[in-house]
Amino acid sequence: MLAVVPPPVTVRVPSKINLHLSVGDLRSDGYHDLTTVFHALSLTDEVTVAAAEEPGVEVYGEGEDAVPTGANNLAWRAVQALAAHVGKDDPKVRVVLRKGIPVAGGMAGGSADAAATLVALTGLWKLDIGRDELAEIAAKIGSDVPFALYGGTALGTGRGEQLVPVLSRHTFHWVLAFDQRGLSTPRVFTELDRLREAGNPPRVGSHAPVVEALASGDPRQLALLLGNDLQAAAVSLRPGLRRTLRAGVNAGALAGTVSGSGPTCAFLCVDAESALEVAAELAGAGVCRTVRVAHGPVPGARFVGGEDLN
Numbered sequence: 001m002l003a004v005v006p007p008p009v010t011v012r013v014p015s016k017i018n019l020h021l022s023v024g025d026l027r028s029d030g031y032h033d034l035t036t037v038f039h040a041l042s043l044t045d046e047v048t049v050a051a052a053e054e055p056g057v058e059v060y061g062e063g064e065d066a067v068p069t070g071a072n073n074l075a076w077r078a079v080q081a082l083a084a085h086v087g088k089d090d091p092k093v094r095v096v097l098r099k100g101i102p103v104a105g106g107m108a109g110g111s112a113d114a115a116a117t118l119v120a121l122t123g124l125w126k127l128d129i130g131r132d133e134l135a136e137i138a139a140k141i142g143s144d145v146p147f148a149l150y151g152g153t154a155l156g157t158g159r160g161e162q163l164v165p166v167l168s169r170h171t172f173h174w175v176l177a178f179d180q181r182g183l184s185t186p187r188v189f190t191e192l193d194r195l196r197e198a199g200n201p202p203r204v205g206s207h208a209p210v211v212e213a214l215a216s217g218d219p220r221q222l223a224l225l226l227g228n229d230l231q232a233a234a235v236s237l238r239p240g241l242r243r244t245l246r247a248g249v250n251a252g253a254l255a256g257t258v259s260g261s262g263p264t265c266a267f268l269c270v271d272a273e274s275a276l277e278v279a280a281e282l283a284g285a286g287v288c289r290t291v292r293v294a295h296g297p298v299p300g301a302r303f304v305g306g307e308d309l310n
């Protein structure tokens, strides 16, 4: 009798920016407490999983050469984590990543791929596992992975993995400036610790005004409140970002911020038309490698052309 091979399953997953990112002091265990407002954007990766005799990961698209294809790939870690959860040893799957999210760009592309892989495998393996159960597995893979499952706009605490949805009434329009190279997240945190030991860099305040601005839906109000404690550290390691941030505002954006640990800069625009104008002008300014427009909030990891998870 012939074995029935299930068809491949594809999932699309959003990137994230941080509208607010407050970093606590270095803890004795080497981590920092975070309070952040995550916002999922329409700049996405696509992940396809298929049954295969030769398991592994293939990567195409944005930054493909910088992504490991072995056991370190976060998508493969997701395969192993879900296989262990359901008692499958030796999972025979091939994972194909089509990347639109910049690698090491502060937009959680690797975490997005892990989240997408979890969702895709529930389809391939016909598992009856909902988003909340997947989120528990996701949190063990990395602190940004649960948000990529849910998407939308959410307040994250702990290391960013404890999530509460935030009401956001409006679609916001963004321009993203990708830098020539990525920045290592641990290096940026170490640089922040160094800056804090050497002086007293300003800290972002409470997240509450950002949450209110999101509820009001007014991009002008939100623009005044974007804030990221990691920005000074990212700019210290990559001084050219100062010029990029200035160029976006000069091009007509309401405000700009470094996304997460950088180096991607995100510029909030008043509407979709303005975002296209800002993108065109920024692309001509010679301050970054690539420019993209995106909007948010968008949903988390979703099957392409299939049914949704619980």
Ligand code: ATP
Pocket (backbone or CB within 6 Å): 066, 067, 068, 072, 073, 074, 075, 097, 102, 103, 104, 105, 106, 107, 108, 109, 110, 111, 113, 114, 144, 182, 183, 185, 260, 261, 262
């Ligand atoms: P974060 O903001 O979540 O710390 P980031 O967005 O700055 O991360 P990622 O693109 O997630 O950065 O990748 C960080 C590093 O993780 C890369 O330099 C790469 O070596 C490794 N990595 C592992 N798996 C992946 C993946 N699927 N896609 C991209 N990078 C990956």
